[in-house]
Amino acid sequence: MTPLVGWHPQQTWDWLTTSPLFGLTLTLGAYAVGRWAHRRTGNAVLQPVLVAIVVIATVLLVADVPYRDYLHGGDFVSFWLGPATVALALPLHEEWHLVRRAALPILTGVVAGTVVSVVSAVLVTRAAGASHALQLTMAPKAATTPVSIAVSGQVGGIPALTAVLTILAGITGAVAGPWVLDRLRVRDPRARGIALGAVSHGVGTSRALNESRTEGAFSALSMALTALATSLLVPLLLLVL
Amino acid sequence: MLPARYIGPLAGLTRWPPDTIHPVSDLPVLKGVLVLLGCQLAGEVVVRLLGLEIPGPVLGMLVFLAVLRLRRPRPSSGLVRGPVLLLGHLQLLFVPAGVGVIVYLDELRADALPLAAGLWVSWLLGLAVTGAVVAGLARLATRGRG
Numbered sequence: 265m266t267p268l269v270g271w272h273p274q275q276t277w278d279w280l281t282t283s284p285l286f287g288l289t290l291t292l293g294a295y296a297v298g299r300w301a302h303r304r305t306g307n308a309v310l311q312p313v314l315v316a317i318v319v320i321a322t323v324l325l326v327a328d329v330p331y332r333d334y335l336h337g338g339d340f341v342s343f344w345l346g347p348a349t350v351a352l353a354l355p356l357h358e359e360w361h362l363v364r365r366a367a368l369p370i371l372t373g374v375v376a377g378t379v380v381s382v383v384s385a386v387l388v389t390r391a392a393g394a395s396h397a398l399q400l401t402m403a404p405k406a407a408t409t410p411v412s413i414a415v416s417g418q419v420g421g422i423p424a425l426t427a428v429l430t431i432l433a434g435i436t437g438a439v440a441g442p443w444v445l446d447r448l449r450v451r452d453p454r455a456r457g458i459a460l461g462a463v464s465h466g467v468g469t470s471r472a473l474n475e476s477r478t479e480g481a482f483s484a485l486s487m488a489l490t491a492l493a494t495s496l497l498v499p500l501l502l503l504v505l
Numbered sequence: 506m507l508p509a510r511y512i513g514p515l516a517g518l519t520r521w522p523p524d525t526i527h528p529v530s531d532l533p534v535l536k537g538v539l540v541l542l543g544c545q546l547a548g549e550v551v552v553r554l555l556g557l558e559i560p561g562p563v564l565g566m567l568v569f570l571a572v573l574r575l576r577r578p579r580p581s582s583g584l585v586r587g588p589v590l591l592l593g594h595l596q597l598l599f600v601p602a603g604v605g606v607i608v609y610l611d612e613l614r615a616d617a618l619p620l621a622a623g624l625w626v627s628w629l630l631g632l633a634v635t636g637a638v639v640a641g642l643a644r645l646a647t648r649g650r651g
Binding site: 287291292294295298311312313316317320321324325331334335338339341342344345346347348349350351352353354355356357360365366368369370372373374376377378380381382384385386388389390391392393394395398399402405406409410411414424425427428429430431432433434435436437438441444445448450451452454455456458459460462463464466467469470473486488491492495496 | 538541542544545548549558559560561562563565566567568569570572573574585587588589591592594595596597598599600601602603604605606607608609612613616618619620622623624625626627628629630631632633634635636637638639640641642643644646
């Protein structure tokens with residue numbers, strides 16, 4: 265006869281770490297901690313996304329939980345990147361009168377920015393002695409994650425590593441973007457938004473939305489156009505690099 | 506009917522179910538999120554059907570922009586509140602992919618210099634060039650008109 269109550273720590277742990285509940289709770293919890301830290305200190309380095317990644321990575325490494333097990337829950341969160349990209353039409357709609365008038369500067373800026381990003385990413389990585397695969401992995405990192413991953417796979421890079429580099433580029437923009445633009449004396453909120461969206465996609469856009477509505481709208485637009493430009497230009501540029 | 510001496514958040518209600526439940530309904534947010542999913546779905550399907558090189562969500566964004574231009578929703582509408590909910594937590598959505606860093610710690614360490622240099626030099630150049638081009642051209646356009 266089996267006893268009514270037992271003690272099953274190993275089974276419980278195995279269930280817990282592979283359950284979507286674990287990854288989802290951990291992700292939302294770590295993000296809440298990040299929001300709290302950011303609000304509490306007002307420090308631009310403590311971006312919620314950065315704090316959350318550090319917290320979760322530490323938990324997974326210490327508890328020895330594989331990344332793919334964490335993704336059972338994490339994928340629920342990542343899924344919403346698609347609808348959130350669609351949602352970026354809202355700031356665009358609200359600033360439409362400004363967007364329409366600046367069509368030429370916007371398009372020129374995004375194309376110039378994408379070409380410079382891709383070419384310099386490949387050349388600098390090459391000059392610093394990285395393998396061919398790593399150069400290709402770096403090339404599309406300015407576009408938002410779903411796009412950079414797809415382009416990376418298409419040209420022969422390592423998609424999952426491109427995702428990490430993409431998010432690092434985004435975090436760099438959220439942390440340092442406005443500060444660098446101040447130093448470069450770019451004050452026009454339209455130019456600031458386009459520049460942030462072109463190199464730091466959605467993560468940079470979240471910072472731009474905090475700076476001003478106009479900057480946020482232009483950053484959202486820029487991120488969408490950069491995604492488009494990257495998927496079209498990276499294969500072409502790699503032919504000549 | 507509620508008991509006569511009921512004390513709690515619903516105190517004051519004389520009928521059950523009440524005539525007015527919440528002053529602010531969550532239903533519009535649901536509708537807004539549904540529209541976002543619908544736009545993305547439309548984008549993803551069309552991109553695949555026509556074999557287009559652009560990402561599905563980006564086409565979905567253009568679809569949603571068209572919806573907004575035509576409907577011109579008020580701020581209380583779900584078409585505004587759904588997107589606002591997602592855009593307010595944009596950073597959250599990048600967290601799981603960013604955690605992927607733990608899989609590549611060895612690669613990142615082995616090629617730390619080229620990866621860091623490539624990432625940040627190209628980030629800085631991209632930011633500076635884009636900012637300068639847009640600011641410069643916008644200034645030219647204003648001067649030309651003025």
